[in-house]
Amino acid sequence: MLALVTWGSRAGLDARTTAAVASVHVLLLLLFVLAWHDGVPLWPTSSLIEQQARVQTAFLLWALPWLAVRSMPRVSHSELALSAALLARRPGTLVLAHLLGSALVVVAVVVAAVPVVVLAGQMSVAAFDGVAVRALDTGAVCAMAAASAAVWSLVTTDRVWAWVGAQGTTCVICVPALWWGGPWLGGAIGITGALVTTAVAMSTADRTCRYVAD
Amino acid sequence: MTPFIRLVNVSKSFGTRTALDGVHLDLARGECLGVTGGNGCGATTLLLVMAALLAPTSGRIEVDGLDASTNLWAVRRRLAYAGGATPRADRGTVGQYIALVRENRRSVARVPVPEADALLRRAGLDPELPMAALSTGAARRAANVAAIATGADLLLIDRPFDGLDERGRDTFLSWFQELRSAATTIVLATGSEREAQSLGTRTVTLDRGRVVADRTAGGLDTWSSGMRGAVGAQ
Numbered sequence: 001m002l003a004l005v006t007w008g009s010r011a012g013l014d015a016r017t018t019a020a021v022a023s024v025h026v027l028l029l030l031l032f033v034l035a036w037h038d039g040v041p042l043w044p045t046s047s048l049i050e051q052q053a054r055v056q057t058a059f060l061l062w063a064l065p066w067l068a069v070r071s072m073p074r075v076s077h078s079e080l081a082l083s084a085a086l087l088a089r090r091p092g093t094l095v096l097a098h099l100l101g102s103a104l105v106v107v108a109v110v111v112a113a114v115p116v117v118v119l120a121g122q123m124s125v126a127a128f129d130g131v132a133v134r135a136l137d138t139g140a141v142c143a144m145a146a147a148s149a150a151v152w153s154l155v156t157t158d159r160v161w162a163w164v165g166a167q168g169t170t171c172v173i174c175v176p177a178l179w180w181g182g183p184w185l186g187g188a189i190g191i192t193g194a195l196v197t198t199a200v201a202m203s204t205a206d207r208t209c210r211y212v213a214d
Numbered sequence: 215m216t217p218f219i220r221l222v223n224v225s226k227s228f229g230t231r232t233a234l235d236g237v238h239l240d241l242a243r244g245e246c247l248g249v250t251g252g253n254g255c256g257a258t259t260l261l262l263v264m265a266a267l268l269a270p271t272s273g274r275i276e277v278d279g280l281d282a283s284t285n286l287w288a289v290r291r292r293l294a295y296a297g298g299a300t301p302r303a304d305r306g307t308v309g310q311y312i313a314l315v316r317e318n319r320r321s322v323a324r325v326p327v328p329e330a331d332a333l334l335r336r337a338g339l340d341p342e343l344p345m346a347a348l349s350t351g352a353a354r355r356a357a358n359v360a361a362i363a364t365g366a367d368l369l370l371i372d373r374p375f376d377g378l379d380e381r382g383r384d385t386f387l388s389w390f391q392e393l394r395s396a397a398t399t400i401v402l403a404t405g406s407e408r409e410a411q412s413l414g415t416r417t418v419t420l421d422r423g424r425v426v427a428d429r430t431a432g433g434l435d436t437w438s439s440g441m442r443g444a445v446g447a448q
Contacts, residue, residue, distance in 0.1 A: 003317050085267055086360060087318040088291045210286070212267050214228050 004097035022112040029116040049124035065166035068149035071102040078212040091209035092202030103146035140190025147197035218243040224273030233259040235423040244397040248410025251420035257403035265295035293368035296361035309341025323365025350377040
């Protein structure tokens with residue numbers, strides 16, 4: 001399976017785009033440490049780390065589905081069926097490999113900003129609990145972005161439509177969960193949504209890519 | 215003796231167009247079959263149906279005694295199909311691609327398969343070539359090697375010599391003959407009757423989806439699929 005995941009990430013990896021998104025992400029969060037350490041005028045009552053977390057979540061909700069869709073290889077149902085047959089795997093397993101490959105890419109974008117988040121946390125004297133909740137929330141957005149990108153890449157080979165679909169799915173699950181779910185529960189709902197979406201992607205692939213197209 | 219692969223009255227239609235029409239075919243383990251015919255004769259469809267990659271409109275396919283409609287995944291583990299194309303989206307090298315195929319099929323391979331680099335060297339391919347930059351001939355070689363790298367019981371290869379130079383053709387011809395002597399069943403679709411005869415113990419000619427000739431290398435043995443069906447029914 002590890003070889004398949006490596007292949008899945010290699011198949012769609014666009015290193016320059018990933019580096020560009022990671023750079024914008026880090027710079028955006030760095031602004032809170034360098035320029036906005038007194039807080040953004042829009043939310044004067046929130047702490048630095050809370051404000052940074054909100055902006056980060058909004059950025060990731062927009063950027064990660066796009067990056068995840070770009071990281072999924074553009075293959076037709078027939079190509080997926082042929083690859084699965086040659087590798088003696090079910091098409092759903094190949095989709096899972098692509099999904100995990102894409103998840104590695106989006107997680108890399110998040111991990112790149114960890115030092116800045118830690119720095120902001122120290123400046124805000126945030127409790128460990130708050131940092132852990134934020135990590136879970138961010139993980140939920142990553143997982144949902146990769147899972148919904150996998151589903152929408154099966155629905156269409158057009159990247160713009162796949163992005164619109166993935167973005168919509170990610171926001172529909174993550175925004176209410178993170179906004180109203182509260183600490184821990186919001187992230188848990190997001191992760192559960194991602195697992196369900198992954199199962200949908202795998203079963204859709206097994207059903208629609210069973211045979212090459214007539 | 216039970217045939218390794220059996221097609222019973224297999225038909226395949228695409229809308230109103232009939233691509234295969236009542237094909238009966240039995241193939242023993244280790245047999246090599248060349249499928250010929252003009253453009254649009256149904257050879258590619260026949261190979262895809264035999265590979266359980268296309269569902270027939272009617273009829274039955276059995277591989278190693280397993281019905282392909284009810285044991286799809288088990289049947290696919292026993293065979294490998296290669297068309298002319300290699301994955302366009304793969305950003306790795308041809309060596310990585312062949313190694314992936316070999317690694318994934320190792321547990322179900324019937325025969326031990328040499329390392330990817332050794333396979334590619336034999337095929338005259340540089341393992342470091344990027345998949346996205348393969349020429350037509352190199353992509354054809356890579357597709358053939360990918361099928362061989364599976365170590366499967368049954369190889370179904372569509373137009374294995376298209377785009378190859380004479381040396382490449384000879385390399386794969388002798389490779390297929392070697393595999394056949396190791397009891398691998400091979401079905402090759404080719405546009406050339408001579409190519410089919412040079413590698414096959416048996417040659418089947420299709421015309422508009424019907425088997426119009428079935429020749430064995432030892433002697434000429436030709437009959438239409440309709441006659442064969444009648445013989446089978448008796």
